[in-house]
Amino acid sequence: MVESNYDILGIVEGTTEKEIRDAFRRLALQFHSDRGGENEQFIKIKQAYDDLKMVKNILIQILKKLKILGFILMKVKKMLEEKIRF
Numbered sequence: 001m002v003e004s005n006y007d008i009l010g011i012v013e014g015t016t017e018k019e020i021r022d023a024f025r026r027l028a029l030q031f032h033s034d035r036g037g038e039n040e041q042f043i044k045i046k047q048a049y050d051d052l053k054m055v056k057n058i059l060i061q062i063l064k065k066l067k068i069l070g071f072i073l074m075k076v077k078k079m080l081e082e083k084i085r086f
Contacts, residue, residue: 005048017056024049 006013009023027045031037 008048
């Protein structure tokens with residue numbers, strides 16, 4: 001069975017950014033090779049954390065673009081309403 005990024009970090013979907021970061025830091029300290037941990041497990045943890053951060057950043061960019069698009073559509077609607085008035 002494939003583990004999700006949430007499972008790897010020991011968190012659930014809907015977890016806050018701070019909780020995700022705290023879970024990563026806790027596990028990183030536990031599994032980092034400099035602290036006697038398993039390097040393969042640390043790499044898995046780091047990848048899960050990076051994946052979740054990447055998804056968050058992509059969603060932020062999409063929301064920004066939607067906000068801009070909404071603003072543009074509002075302006076176009078206003079311009080059309082002004083042109084239609086007699």
